[in-house]
Amino acid sequence: MARILAIDYGKKRTGLAVTDPLKIIASGLATIDTEQLIWQLKQYFAKESVELILLGHPRRLDGTDNEITPKVEKLFAQLQRLFPEIPVQLVDERFTSKMAFQAMIDSGLKKKDRQNKALVDEISATILLQGYLDGQRQ
Template sequence: MARILAIDFGSKRTGIAVTDELQIIASGLTTVLTADLLTFLEKYFSQEKVEMVLVGEPKQMDNTASESEISIQEFLNKFSEKFPEKELKRVDERFTSKMAVQTMIDSGLKKKKRQNKALVDEISATIILQSYLYNKR
């Protein structure tokens, strides 16, 4: 089996999470500058077998697309051109940032560490991936 990779796309930073090869456990991988995202993915895909990429889909409470969806669509178009063989799926990412901060609080991280937005993005990507794995079962 190959890994599943999840992306919490942001205008400045993008959180990335990945499964193990058996697609059982979701783990935070890193946070990269969004401008460097395609380059990072190209390198990662050359080193690891990834069968699917999940991209968070931000929605408003009334189920309409978030303002950031325009930037995400631009990324998705570039991604599909560069990696046509990779399967892409969208996953609802409402509340993942709030859940990430709550996870940090629950795990006992000090306030200074909880202010690390890169860590929040990475945890958000992990939550996106974990919810996909849970719903897949």
């Protein structure tokens, strides 16, 4: 069965999350250097079946673009061109980083561990994906 992959794009690092084959639970996959994103995706798609890519769409609270929105929209077009067999969907990600940080606090991570920005990116992608899954069930 095919999975759903979520991408939390960042200038330096990008968080990835993926569903289980039954599409019930989202799990963090990795945090990678953004420069390696396309190569990593090609590697992943060669070994796993993915039916949908969710790409976090960053916006300000008022809904306007922020400084990274144009880069994400460029990536959106690139993913559609490189992987035409996999639909790509933009998903609002306005609160995922804050939710990720709060999840780290709630899980009891020490302050030093909460400063790991790579972990925040991966958790953000997981929250994005789990929110999508939860919305599909309603």
